[in-house]
Amino acid sequence: MASWLLFSVFSFVLLLPEPAAGITRHYTLDIKMHTVTRLCHTKSLVSVNGKFPGPKIIAREGDQLLIKVVNHVPNNISLHWHGIRQLRSGWADGPAYITQCPIQTGQSYLYNYTVVGQRGTLWYHAHISWLRATVYGPLIILPKHGVPYPFPKPHKEVPMVFGEWFNADTEAIIRQATLTGGGPNVSDAYTINGLPGPLYNCSAKDTFRLRVKPGKTYLLRIINAALNDELFFSIANHTVTVVEADAVYVKPFETNTILIAPGQTTNVLLKTKPSYPSASFFMTARPYATGQGTFDNTTVAGILEYEQPKHAKTNIKNLPLFTPVLPALNDTNFATKFSNKLRSLNSEKFPANVPQKVDRKFFFTVGLGTNPCNHKNNQTCQGPTNTTMFAASISNISFTLPTKALLQSHYSGRSDGVYSPNFPWNPIVPFNYTGTPPNNTMVSTGTNLMVLRYNTSVELVMQDTSILGAESHPLHLHGFNFFVVGQGFGNFDPNKDPKKFNLVDPIERNTVGVPSGGWAAIRFLADNPGVWFMHCHLEVHTSWGLRMAWLVLDGDKPDQKLLPPPADLPKC
Numbered sequence: 078m079a080s081w082l083l084f085s086v087f088s089f090v091l092l093l094p095e096p097a098a099g100i101t102r103h104y105t106l107d108i109k110m111h112t113v114t115r116l117c118h119t120k121s122l123v124s125v126n127g128k129f130p131g132p133k134i135i136a137r138e139g140d141q142l143l144i145k146v147v148n149h150v151p152n153n154i155s156l157h158w159h160g161i162r163q164l165r166s167g168w169a170d171g172p173a174y175i176t177q178c179p180i181q182t183g184q185s186y187l188y189n190y191t192v193v194g195q196r197g198t199l200w201y202h203a204h205i206s207w208l209r210a211t212v213y214g215p216l217i218i219l220p221k222h223g224v225p226y227p228f229p230k231p232h233k234e235v236p237m238v239f240g241e242w243f244n245a246d247t248e249a250i251i252r253q254a255t256l257t258g259g260g261p262n263v264s265d266a267y268t269i270n271g272l273p274g275p276l277y278n279c280s281a282k283d284t285f286r287l288r289v290k291p292g293k294t295y296l297l298r299i300i301n302a303a304l305n306d307e308l309f310f311s312i313a314n315h316t317v318t319v320v321e322a323d324a325v326y327v328k329p330f331e332t333n334t335i336l337i338a339p340g341q342t343t344n345v346l347l348k349t350k351p352s353y354p355s356a357s358f359f360m361t362a363r364p365y366a367t368g369q370g371t372f373d374n375t376t377v378a379g380i381l382e383y384e385q386p387k388h389a390k391t392n393i394k395n396l397p398l399f400t401p402v403l404p405a406l407n408d409t410n411f412a413t414k415f416s417n418k419l420r421s422l423n424s425e426k427f428p429a430n431v432p433q434k435v436d437r438k439f440f441f442t443v444g445l446g447t448n449p450c451n452h453k454n455n456q457t458c459q460g461p462t463n464t465t466m467f468a469a470s471i472s473n474i475s476f477t478l479p480t481k482a483l484l485q486s487h488y489s490g491r492s493d494g495v496y497s498p499n500f501p502w503n504p505i506v507p508f509n510y511t512g513t514p515p516n517n518t519m520v521s522t523g524t525n526l527m528v529l530r531y532n533t534s535v536e537l538v539m540q541d542t543s544i545l546g547a548e549s550h551p552l553h554l555h556g557f558n559f560f561v562v563g564q565g566f567g568n569f570d571p572n573k574d575p576k577k578f579n580l581v582d583p584i585e586r587n588t589v590g591v592p593s594g595g596w597a598a599i600r601f602l603a604d605n606p607g608v609w610f611m612h613c614h615l616e617v618h619t620s621w622g623l624r625m626a627w628l629v630l631d632g633d634k635p636d637q638k639l640l641p642p643p644a645d646l647p648k649c
């Protein structure tokens with residue numbers, strides 16, 4: 078009887094003609110202090126539920142998420158669901174002073190959103206100051222029930238989150254840098270799932286081990302949550318097949334090494350050796366760095382271990398351990414080749430809906446700059462010179478965070494004095510962006526928004542500048558995925574370059590590495606009303622002002638309007 082019942086329940090599920098509508102999932106994330114030791118340094122850090130990294134959040138496409146975030150720490154907090162489209166639910170997006178005021182000590186906020194038309198690996202992180210250094214975790218969206226992956230079903234799925242470990246308090250580091258105008262101290266280690274691995278002193282016991290069986294396929298859900306570094310990643314003596322980036326399926330391709338910028342996610346299939354290899358394999362990551370500043374040039378290692386056959390005689394610790402060869406730290410050639418391989422799957426079920434016609438074209442520069450030293454009493458600064466402080470900008474505007482949330486100001490019609498709706502279409506003072514930098518490298522400051530009508534089809538070229546050194550900038554746009562229709566080096570040529578745009582199967586993502594000394598062209602449809610932050614995902618550059626926001630107005634129809642704010646929206 079019982080088994081018959083079970084059988085009929087199963088067949089009922091199997092016979093469902095359409096995937097069922099989503100469910101509501103409830104999570105509570107307690108932001109609290111937690112003591113962690115790495116590299117023989119113990120510190121108290123801001124964590125989610127006393128876990129470092131934070132716990133995994135799982136949903137299915139179509140589900141509604143109700144995530145209660147409770148702040149038990151002295152710091153203000155705010156969480157962002159990186160890559161979630163937040164259709165009409167901008168109040169739940171999370172960047173502090175953009176879509177909400179921070180959650181203050183002792184307060185809570187219920188993030189309420191539905192996952193629409195997305196499945197894959199995303200992540201969440203704090204979106205205020207540098208707290209995302211320790212407040213982050215995977216956000217995994219499975220396909221709807223009964224909908225398969227467009228690749229063979231993996232034996233197991235494993236999140237691998239790259240992070241950066243600082244022995245010192247990261248809030249103190251950025252506070253200090255802001256005061257002196259200098260570059261902030263770099264990290265002491267990179268981590269995989271919070272563990273630096275055996276290549277660092279006093280760290281061997283904190284090593285991420287991936288135990289596998291021979292002859293199986295594993296789906297690695299790779300997330301770069303590092304603060305300030307793009308990373309190369311490779312597994313010794315294995316190749317992986319890239320199948321997804323930023324929660325969008327891609328045309329599968331094989332590679333020894335992947336490149337992943339902060340903010341990006343990459344799903345790869347790892348096929349293990351057909352039989353027990355009598356060896357273990359390092360999985361290592363280290364930076365891809367193109368700027369002139371100092372950076373943490375160390376290597377994190379995890380170990381890929383094969384389950385031993387029953388009668389194996391050697392202790393697993395005594396097996397030979399192979400090491401992968403990673404590209405050089407500044408291997409832009411590899412970076413270019415890798416990003417050229419990334420193409421949307423563009424299948425019947427997962428089409429690439431690239432905007433074919435464009436309503437508005439924008440050209441923004443992205444790069445570094447300077448501010449005058451603001452110290453009184455002739456004290457000197459530690460910027461590029463002792464009379465200047467480091468800054469960064471988009472189109473030479475270094476974006477100042479307001480003291481009220483932009484979305485609230487817009488919604489309530491009280492934008493005066495909070496923001497200016499006049500972000501420039503083109504740089505106000507054009508120059509040879511990738512040539513010899515201009516003598517005057519000072520930025521202007523402001524809280525300027527680019528206003529778009531609902532459903533505007535946008536083309537945006539982001540041009541790196543050589544001011545204080547060309548550098549690859551991972552630009553992240555909230556609220557949308559975009560298509561990377563073109564990329565190149567030197568100055569963008571509006572006459573020649575658009576002819577080479579890929580409007581068929583360009584990669585669709587939420588964070589793109591603007592090539593060092595080059596440009597990236599993206600297209601997106603502004604079909605999501607709200608205020609959407611766009612910034613470099615190198616946290617140091619965001620802090621210096623490499624950020625701006627788009628304001629997408631409501632459409633005419635009722636389902637084209639921003640939803641009203643929730644009652645518990647934090648106040649400033």
Ligand code: C2O
Nearest residue numbers: 157159172340553
């Ligand atoms: Cu992952 Cu605005 O950030």
